[in-house]
Amino acid sequence: MPATERCLSPSEGNKAIGGIPNMHYFDFKSRGRGNVIRLLWEDAQIAYDDTRYTFEEYPKYKESTITKLNPATTIPVIEIDGQILTQSYAIIRHFARQLGKYDGQTEEAKYWADAICDIVADWRTLFIQAFFNERQAETYPKHQQGDRNRFLTALETHLKSHDLSRSGPYITGKDITYADFVLYQILHDEDLIQDGGNGLQDYSRLKQQVDAVEGRENIKAFMASKRYRG
Numbered sequence: 001m002p003a004t005e006r007c008l009s010p011s012e013g014n015k016a017i018g019g020i021p022n023m024h025y026f027d028f029k030s031r032g033r034g035n036v037i038r039l040l041w042e043d044a045q046i047a048y049d050d051t052r053y054t055f056e057e058y059p060k061y062k063e064s065t066i067t068k069l070n071p072a073t074t075i076p077v078i079e080i081d082g083q084i085l086t087q088s089y090a091i092i093r094h095f096a097r098q099l100g101k102y103d104g105q106t107e108e109a110k111y112w113a114d115a116i117c118d119i120v121a122d123w124r125t126l127f128i129q130a131f132f133n134e135r136q137a138e139t140y141p142k143h144q145q146g147d148r149n150r151f152l153t154a155l156e157t158h159l160k161s162h163d164l165s166r167s168g169p170y171i172t173g174k175d176i177t178y179a180d181f182v183l184y185q186i187l188h189d190e191d192l193i194q195d196g197g198n199g200l201q202d203y204s205r206l207k208q209q210v211d212a213v214e215g216r217e218n219i220k221a222f223m224a225s226k227r228y229r230g
């Protein structure tokens with residue numbers, strides 16, 4: 001049976017998004033697409049139910065529960081007040097718009113947050129193909145040397161050169177957007193920020209962004225809590 005845990009207490013943020021969301025996702029530490037959404041909820045202090053499926057039990061529930069909720073049979077899936085939400089990037093953009101504070105203050109900022117998010121989405125697809133691969137010992141090192149470096153360099157260059165990003169610390173400047181959680185999470189999942197951020201020693205602008213996300217009060221509290229699984 002998947003375990004469901006209630007996290008945080010109901011707040012104004014829950015009113016803004018229309019209830020207490022229940023997320024169906026893997027029991028995969030604090031990793032993956034599901035954790036991008038958790039970061040937003042934790043930052044905004046939104047109460048949520050976290051339904052975690054072990055990798056062993058998931059295939060059975062994918063056939064039953066998840067297929068009924070999502071014809072594309074992927075997770076994360078969110079249930080909120082009778083509504084079903086699918087597709088992680090659409091989900092996080094939806095909550096950002098409802099909260100009115102994570103989707104960029106200007107059209108230029110909204111575009112730039114979406115652009116960086118889409119780059120990371122491309123990166124995550126390649127990361128998953130290489131990491132969750134039967135031939136991981138061969139495919140993941142190749143990914144680390146090839147695609148991963150290519151995305152790191154592209155993102156570092158973007159954040160160092162774009163007018164909004166240059167001042168930092170976040171993607172669009174001083175205000176965080178949902179895309180900062182998307183970017184933070186891929187850097188985390190690729191194990192680039194553990195060990196004091198050694199993996200980012202050649203990417204100072206990305207390190208600045210990571211430090212800013214980790215320095216946020218509610219994110220710090222999340223990472224110090226039992227809810228955070230590494």
Ligand SMILES: N[C@@H](CCC(=O)N[C@@H](CS)C(=O)NCC(=O)O)C(=O)O
Binds near residue numbers: 032088
């Ligand atoms: N574009 C989708 C991709 C969803 C996706 O591929 N989810 C993975 C987990 S991160 C999944 O469902 N894997 C299990 C499976 O496909 O059976 C999204 O962003 O939600």
